[in-house]
Amino acid sequence: MSKGRYGIHGGQYIPETLMNEIIELEKAYEFYKNDKDFCEELDRLNREYAGRPSLLYYAEKMTKDLGGAKIYLKREDLNHTGSHKINNVLGQCLLAKKLGKKRVIAETGAGQHGVATATAAALMGLECEIFMGKEDTERQALNCYRMELLGAKVHPVTSGTMTLKDAVNEAMKEWVSRVDDTLYVLGSVMGPHPYPMIVRDFQSVISREAREQILEYEGKLPSAVVACVGGGSNAMGAFYNFINDDEVRLIGCEAAGKGVDTALNAATIANGSLGVFHGMKSYFCQNEFGQIAPVYSISAGLDYPGIGPEHAHLHDIGRAEYVPITDDEAVSAFEYIARTEGIICAIESAHAVAHVMKIAPKMSKDDIIIVCLSGRGDKDVASIARYRGVEISE
Amino acid sequence: MSKIQKAFENGKAFIGFITAGDPDIETSEEIIMKMAEGGCDLIEIGIPFSDPIAEGPVIQNANVRVLSQGVTTDKVMDLVGRLSKKTDVPFVFMTYLNVLFKYGYDKFLSKASACGISGVIIPDLPFEEKEELSSVAQKYGIDVVSLIAPTSEQRIKTIASNAEGFIYEVSSLGVTGMRSEIKTDLKSITQAIKSVTDVPVAIGFGINTPEQAKEFGHIADGVIVGSAIVKIVEEKGKDAPDAVYEYVHSMKSALKEIE
Numbered sequence: 001m002s003k004g005r006y007g008i009h010g011g012q013y014i015p016e017t018l019m020n021e022i023i024e025l026e027k028a029y030e031f032y033k034n035d036k037d038f039c040e041e042l043d044r045l046n047r048e049y050a051g052r053p054s055l056l057y058y059a060e061k062m063t064k065d066l067g068g069a070k071i072y073l074k075r076e077d078l079n080h081t082g083s084h085k086i087n088n089v090l091g092q093c094l095l096a097k098k099l100g101k102k103r104v105i106a107e108t109g110a111g112q113h114g115v116a117t118a119t120a121a122a123l124m125g126l127e128c129e130i131f132m133g134k135e136d137t138e139r140q141a142l143n144c145y146r147m148e149l150l151g152a153k154v155h156p157v158t159s160g161t162m163t164l165k166d167a168v169n170e171a172m173k174e175w176v177s178r179v180d181d182t183l184y185v186l187g188s189v190m191g192p193h194p195y196p197m198i199v200r201d202f203q204s205v206i207s208r209e210a211r212e213q214i215l216e217y218e219g220k221l222p223s224a225v226v227a228c229v230g231g232g233s234n235a236m237g238a239f240y241n242f243i244n245d246d247e248v249r250l251i252g253c254e255a256a257g258k259g260v261d262t263a264l265n266a267a268t269i270a271n272g273s274l275g276v277f278h279g280m281k282s283y284f285c286q287n288e289f290g291q292i293a294p295v296y297s298i299s300a301g302l303d304y305p306g307i308g309p310e311h312a313h314l315h316d317i318g319r320a321e322y323v324p325i326t327d328d329e330a331v332s333a334f335e336y337i338a339r340t341e342g343i344i345c346a347i348e349s350a351h352a353v354a355h356v357m358k359i360a361p362k363m364s365k366d367d368i369i370i371v372c373l374s375g376r377g378d379k380d381v382a383s384i385a386r387y388r389g390v391e392i393s394e
Numbered sequence: 395m396s397k398i399q400k401a402f403e404n405g406k407a408f409i410g411f412i413t414a415g416d417p418d419i420e421t422s423e424e425i426i427m428k429m430a431e432g433g434c435d436l437i438e439i440g441i442p443f444s445d446p447i448a449e450g451p452v453i454q455n456a457n458v459r460v461l462s463q464g465v466t467t468d469k470v471m472d473l474v475g476r477l478s479k480k481t482d483v484p485f486v487f488m489t490y491l492n493v494l495f496k497y498g499y500d501k502f503l504s505k506a507s508a509c510g511i512s513g514v515i516i517p518d519l520p521f522e523e524k525e526e527l528s529s530v531a532q533k534y535g536i537d538v539v540s541l542i543a544p545t546s547e548q549r550i551k552t553i554a555s556n557a558e559g560f561i562y563e564v565s566s567l568g569v570t571g572m573r574s575e576i577k578t579d580l581k582s583i584t585q586a587i588k589s590v591t592d593v594p595v596a597i598g599f600g601i602n603t604p605e606q607a608k609e610f611g612h613i614a615d616g617v618i619v620g621s622a623i624v625k626i627v628e629e630k631g632k633d634a635p636d637a638v639y640e641y642v643h644s645m646k647s648a649l650k651e652i653e
Contacts, residue, residue, distance in 0.1 A: 011522075013518045015517050016521070016564070017543035017564060018545075019521070020549065166445075176569060276491045288496070291493075292492070
């Protein structure tokens with residue numbers, strides 16, 4: 001059995017053409033993660049460019065309104081580029097430079113990872129091409145144009161369901177075609193080893209900060225950490241430094257679309273089964289013959305038929321719980337947090353907020369919930385308006 | 395000697411690929427028989443997959459066509475079972491690991507063996523992950539074919555010395571599909587392979603003309619052609635069998651000209 005396993009999950013199920021490159025990437029990462037200059041450079045970029053540490057904000061009005069656990073928001077939406085994705089791309093683009101690459105490619109769903117990659121590439125002088133499902137280029141037109149402003153070329157992907165899964169397929173095909181001068185900057189804790197590990201490590205800054213911040217503010221650990229899960233990068237980052245704290249519940253919120261009992265959802269833990277796809281063994285939404293299912297969510301960032309292998313393992317061993325949240329619940333939470341706290345969060349993050357609205361009232365006032373607000377919601381305003389039947393022009 | 399290796403005893407081998415069930419199950423059966431009659435020494439039968447990440451547009455579109463008609467792994471197995479009664483040309487499956495994994499390796503391979511399959515080619519199963527499948531395949535006498543790529547470098551010897559059936563030498567970076575020019579130094583890669591194994595080597599990805607077949611047939615023990623055949627099926631549909639026969643015949647004839 002190969003490296004990069006999380007229980008039975010993970011591995012390196014990729015074409016031979018990519019194997020040497022993946023091995024080199026792992027070697028480089030193992031070296032640079034302990035390299036003083038690399039770590040200092042990344043730390044400087046995180047502080048001075050991305051705006052870290054991100055705030056841990058006590059949502060007092062929301063807490064009082066829900067009438068239970070004390071709610072803190074980890075404000076990844078305030079990072080430069082408006083989401084947690086910057087944490088990972090700064091690290092990976094620095095690695096690309098160290099590897100002597102001239103060009104980076106990336107997939108994107110909601111466009112947040114694409115925008116972050118285009119940003120880091122502009123900053124570091126790398127060529128950048130982004131693969132985005134055609135359907136997503138339409139529902140996230142604003143992010144699409146942001147990437148172009150940042151100097152990236154956006155390829156609308158017209159194969160398959162024209163969403164995130166297909167964007168990953170096309171990015172992989174492009175990487176196989178130009179592996180020599182190009183690094184694939186993967187956006188989530190998925191794909192072949194070492195990506196789930198690299199992305200998790202770069203994102204774990206979220207829980208490293210949150211753990212210190214909550215101990216400073218409250219003198220104790222939270223009862224629960226809640227985050228949305230597509231591939232699972234913000235959740236993995238938010239969970240990671242709490243995994244050994246057994247008293248902290250870790251809760252991932254999957255996209256249930258129109259409902260877990262309908263054909264229109266992307267709830268991998270609820271509806272998926274064990275499979276091998278996109279370089280990893282994990283849970284996937286698929287049919288009895290292993291054909292990957294066309295999934296659906298209002299949230300382009302959670303509209304993915306799989307989940308990262310470390311999440312699959314945390315589920316298997318019962319360390320983390322995964323719950324489905326529907327479009328309706330997420331949209332209501334999106335509106336609720338805007339009115340209550342004056343924060344327009346990403347529709348992805350609203351899935352986590354929706355679950356907090358369900359559990360907080362049932363918890364005691366001594367309990368603390370940290371919810372990872374993974375991104376800002378400007379990109380979603382038009383589609384939420386459409387969802388509510390309001391016609392606005394962007 | 396495995397049934398696959400016998401395919402390399404008739405001069406330079408011509409290996410044809412077709413997506414099973416394209417354009418429909420009946421015509422597909424006829425096309426595969428024509429491939430055998432036209433001179434294929436080995437036939438790769440593609441089981442469609444929803445997300446074929448190693449395929450260029452021609453084969454990807456064939457996967458979409460076939461899946462939308464409801465072709466399943468079971469229907470492909472039945473098709474191969476019928477074909478095996480009509481021809482001695484060996485068959486291998488080409489598909490993605492999840493198709494086997496979800497079906498169950500043991501159940502898949504035992505059925506495949508019963509319907510006459512000699513090997514499997516799985517582009518998303520590199521050497522490091524091969525054991526989980528090959529340990530089961532061995533039980534049923536099915537070879538798990540290894541791929542070697544232009545980027546394999548120092549991995550060539552490890553892969554080649556553990557290879558079974560034949561070695562699929564990938565001609566170029568990128569996905570499957572017709573190419574006008576192939577720049578990889580396939581001679582040195584083939585030599586590196588030959589220095590550690592007697593398992594035959596066939597070159598694939600991008601080959602589509604008789605001239606290319608000759609050029610690469612000189613270097614290796616055989617050539618593999620997929621997209622060019624699938625393209626004929628895409629264009630001619632139910633009328634494809636005769637055109638596929640003509641094409642295969644022209645390719646095998648070119649290979650026969652090699653001393």
